[in-house]
Amino acid sequence: MKYSFQFIIAILFYVATGVSAQVNVAPEPIVTPEDARKHGLEDLRKAKLEVPQADLSRFLRPGENARNALLQLGKALFWAEEVGSGGNAGRPGQACASCHFSAGADSRVQNQLNPNITRVVNDAQGPIIGLHKAEGDPDNTFQVRKPNQKVRFSDFPFVREINQIVDLDVMSSQGVLRSEFIRTVSGNPNDRCRPVDDPVFKTIHGAKVRRAEPRHTPKVINAALESFFSFWDGRANPFFNGINPFGVQDPDAQILVAKNGTIVKERIDIPFSSLASQAVGPPLSDFEMSCGVPEADNMxxxxxxxxxxxxxxxGAPIVPLAGQLIAMDDSVLGNLSNYPAPGLNTTYSKLIKKAFRPQYWRGGNARVVFTDTEVEITLPARPDVSLDVRIVAATPEELIDEDFVIEPATSNTPPLTQNSRGQRFTLSEANFSLFFGLALQAYQQTLISDNTWFDQWMRNATFNEGFGKEEVKGLDVFVNKGRCINCHGGPELTNASVRKAQAGDNGSPNNLIEPMRMGDGHFAIYDNGFYNIGVTPTFFDIGRGGRGPTGVPLSSSRQRLFQEKEIMNIPFQxxxxxxxxxxxxxEKESVCKDNNNDGFCGLDEPLLDTFQRVAVDGAMKTPGLRIADLTGPYFHDGSAATLRQVVEFYDNGGNFCEPNIDNLAPDIRPIGLTDDEKQNLVKFLIALNDDRVRFEKAPFDHPSLTIANNGRVNGTVIKIPAVGQSGRQPLGLEPLGTFLGINQQEVGNSPVNSICTSRLDAITE
Known part of the structure; x- marks a missing residue:
């Protein structure tokens, strides 16, 4: 086989710098908590106090009552089935919690597969553009199981032959049936929707079933600390613009504020708020929670x-959680519960008015009419429609009752494109995305599993029921031979954390774009905390390499070089x-000519030729590992069922090291773990459990919830009981367990002791 001169030079660099690796320096073993602290690990209860949070004083009323009302609003909206479109024809409505009901994740096994609609044409255009411009090439055929079938442990892992590219499914979460959106009805939990054909999500007999999302559902527990950017591809921006997930990447997004007797547009960018940005995405997704046909401009x-x-x-608004029970001792909603009747004894409007300053919800004599309205489009990404409003005087009827707005005429004709156009809304309705995002963020900020068995050991240096000598050995593998900590660093066990970004008071990150030698031996820049680890071929899902709402790259690294090389003007910070x-x-390699000697490559200091490359295609956000025992299946495609299968993946050096070599993270190389080391590493990961999560004790208690058990219209359901702050034990319920109830040490059909080799490995041996 022949190799180019440039490739041979790259190999020489690769070998000379020792990236391939076999440097025989004995690492210091991890034996005590102090040993672990030397590597940046810490008791999360201590560490979380140092993580900055958004200043909401501009938006909230002063005092603890307002913050308590915001928390109550957030928990109610997160668990409320009426938030989603799908409650028609006896089907359970779709709540945010419908995909995050079990330890903040989804443990269902039926109708949970997506055939991989994120795939693009494998047509990379150079080291900077890469797959940024690649056209979509969705796979609409199912491989593991057909729609509405159940997966079994024997189906996992999805990859059986390393480096062999075949079509692969994604294990995800089922959402809504494909339907055209007509309109919502005030006070009615069920949206007016019209079923339409779904060419992908239907059974072998042609019956339409609920759609499944294109990526595995990440857990919400600890997301407040683990995510500077949210979602697998990081499209949920750390600055919340009040409208959609894209933050500063959507320079046209504006909320509305009452001033001087009228309503005006106002730009906001709330730092440290990627969870608020994330929260406003799923409720409008035609896969997750909403009726709509985006390709027909119907949303x-x-x-x-x-x-x-x-x-x-x-005369009456909707009752929050009207079909759900809330325990009298619910840690947040107990004093609002109607138990033993369902629902809360308040309204969403009252909670908003208790929490937020009046200028964001009291419109006075003005009403809002949308000519266009901002919407979030699911993958594949398309440009959003910019917000454009007219402010009009209230009608006499509206002046009598501020909540009164003229309803559109009922019609069986096809709905208008973008159904909000032409309708009249109150200020509180027009700003509902602002309230929703900040409220859900406030709730999720309480969901921190900071009392794991590992945390307890870090606190007092003594063994406990879940953390002993074998777990310490596993921690040593995690830090040293296994190299896990290189991506799963810090107390949060992820480099994608708020802490790792090192953001200042204004929220701007100081440690986001990192220069590094990648898996192919070449230098590149990439987004810290986002890695291509070879789970699937890069072009199956380009992740962080994708596009934002205006076609601009999601990746900060690619944005930097696009701007610097004048490939594209980036119209935001x-x-x-x-x-x-x-x-x-x-390696102390110069990245740029640092003219002012400040240690950074400023905007006026171009990167050297060696670093004119971006390695973000196929990169996904590194998830935190706490409570991993309860949140299988694993990876962005849900393709591994047990933690042992995950360990086997890393020990093999990934699934697709050769096809992904241009973007592959440098630590994805065969490790050579012994069987004892693998078992101990899994035991350490299990020790990241928190009994409060396992038993759903406060703050992890919740209202009741009905979710779809299969994808059919009027199909079977799972009824999840309301749990109060004392958790599952007083109700006689077993603790939450593993995915499919499988022992985490089970290997299954993993390609054990298989080595993922690439051109580079073959030459450097």
Whole structure:
């Protein structure tokens, strides 16, 4: 086989720098908590106090009552089935919690597969553009199981032959049936929708079933600490713009504020708020929670959701969680519970008014009419429609009752494109995305599993029921031979954390774009905390390499070089771009000519030719590992069923090291763990459990919930009981367990002791 001169030079660099690896320096073993602290690990209860949070004083009323009302609003909205579109024809409504009901994740096994609609044409265009411009090439055929079938342990892992590219499914979460959105009805939990054909999600007999999302559902527990950017591809921006997930990447997004007797547009960018950005995405997704056909420009909008949940009908608004029970001792909602009757004894509107300053919900004599309205489009990403409003005077009827707004005429004709156009909304309805995002963020910030068996050991240096000598040996493998800590660093056990981004008071990150030698021996820049680890071929899902709402790259690294090389004008602040280290951390290689000697490659200091490359295609956000025992299946495609299968994946050096070599993270190389080391590593990961999560004790208690057990219309359901702050034990319920109830040490059909080899490995041996 022949190799180019440039490739041979790259190999020489690779070997000379020892990236391939076999440097025989005995690492210091991890024996005590102090040993672990030397590597940046810590008791999370201590560490979380140092993580900055958003200042919401501009938006919230002063005092603890407002913050308590925000928390109550957030928990109610997260668990409320009426938030989603799908409650028609006896089907359970779709709540945010419908995909996050078990330890903050989804443990269902039926109708949970997506055939991989994120695939693009494998047509990389150079070291900077890469797959940014690649056209979509969705796979619509199922491999593991057909729609509405159950997966079995024997189906996992999905990859059986390393480096062999075949079609692969994604294990995800089922959402809504494909339907055209007509309108919401005030005070009615069920949206008006019209079923349409679904060419992909239907059984072998042709019956339509619920759609499944294109990526595995990440857990919400600890997301407040683990995520500077949220979602697998990081499209949920750390700055919340009040409208959609894209933050500063959507420069046209504006909320509305009452001023001087009218309503005006206002730009906001709330730092440390990727969870708020994330929260406003799923409720409008035609896969997850909403009726709509985006390719026909037919979508539900946030003002429509606000109308349904806030506006009165026949003098009464919707009852929050009207079909769900809330325990009298619920840690957040107990004092609002109607138990033994369902629902809360308050309204969403009252909670908003208790929490938020009046200028965001009291419109006075003005009403909002949308000519276009901002919407979030599911993958594959398309440009959003910019917000454009007219402010009009209230009608006489509206002046009598602020909650009164004229309903559109009922019609069986096809709905208008973007159904909010032409309708009249109150200010609170028009700003509902702002309230929703900040409220859900406040709730999720309480969901921190900071009392794991590992945390307890870090606290007092004594063994406990879940952390003993074998777990310490596993921790040593995690830190040293296994190299796990290189991506799963810090107390949060992920490099994608708020702490790792090192954001200042203004929220701008200081450690986001990192220069590093990648798996192929070449240098590149990439987004810290996002790695291509070879789970699937890069072009199956380009992840962080994808596009934002205006076609601009999601990745800060690619944005930097697009701007610098004049490939594209970036019309917003590129997060992290001014704080790229001028010298690589490990090899002390110059990244740019640091003219002002400040240690960074500023915006006016171009990167050297060696670093004119971006390695973000196929990169996904590194998940935190706490409570991993309870949140299988694993990886962004849900393709591994047990933690042992995950360990086997890393020990093999990934699934697709050769096809992904241009973007592969440098630590994805065969490890050579012994069987004892693998078992101990799994035991350490299990020790990241928190009994409060396992038994759903406060703050992990919750209202009741009915979710789809299969994808059929009027199919079977799972009824999840309401749990109070004392958890599952007083109700006689078993603790939450593993996915499929499988022992985490089970290997199954993993390609054990298989080595993922690439061209580079073959030459450097």
């Amino acid at each position: 539900r909008t946030w003002p429509e959701v606000g109308k349904k949940l806030l506006r009165k009908r026949n 590129i997060l992290g771009s001014a704080r790229i280290s001028s010298i690589t951390e490990d």
